[in-house]
Amino acid sequence: MKKKTVILGFLLAVSMVLSYIESALPFAIGIPGVKLGLPNLAVVLLLYTFGGREAFAVNIMRIVLTGFLFGNLSSILYAAAGAFCSFLAMQCARKTGFFSIAGISILGGVFHNIGQLLIAMFVVETFAPAFYLPVLLLAGIITGFIIGAVSARTLPYIKRLVVE
Numbered sequence: 001m002k003k004k005t006v007i008l009g010f011l012l013a014v015s016m017v018l019s020y021i022e023s024a025l026p027f028a029i030g031i032p033g034v035k036l037g038l039p040n041l042a043v044v045l046l047l048y049t050f051g052g053r054e055a056f057a058v059n060i061m062r063i064v065l066t067g068f069l070f071g072n073l074s075s076i077l078y079a080a081a082g083a084f085c086s087f088l089a090m091q092c093a094r095k096t097g098f099f100s101i102a103g104i105s106i107l108g109g110v111f112h113n114i115g116q117l118l119i120a121m122f123v124v125e126t127f128a129p130a131f132y133l134p135v136l137l138l139a140g141i142i143t144g145f146i147i148g149a150v151s152a153r154t155l156p157y158i159k160r161l162v163v164e
Helices: 002-024 040-049 052-070 073-096 101-124 128-163
Strands: none
Touching (some): 002 052, 002 128, 040 052, 040 073, 040 101, 073 101, 101 128
């Protein structure tokens, strides 16, 4: 139990550092909300190492902690909406057994953007943000694939830590 707690704490810290790095990176392509999704690396690893409950808990803790440290209530709202949709899609897809880790991560990236877009439409009370959907879907596919590829390469090392 102690080992699991240490690994969960480690991956929470890693996800928080990745959140900070992502916020500091000048990754601007002119589309609001497009990010690399670096913290999702920890979520995907947790999903495959411990399961949905732990992945969801660490993700929520990361959103709240980084929101208060580096953002504001609005950033917490958008991140939580994206994370909830992303996690739901990844968890459901993983249970089917039809998707690779990259496929799961791509779904996570796409649904994260959809969740944030839904919140944006709710906040501005118009469907106008939906015009970003094609770009956000493409961004979710690309960044999801990258995070999935990195997750696939990192997962054996994380699993080795759990077994030892």
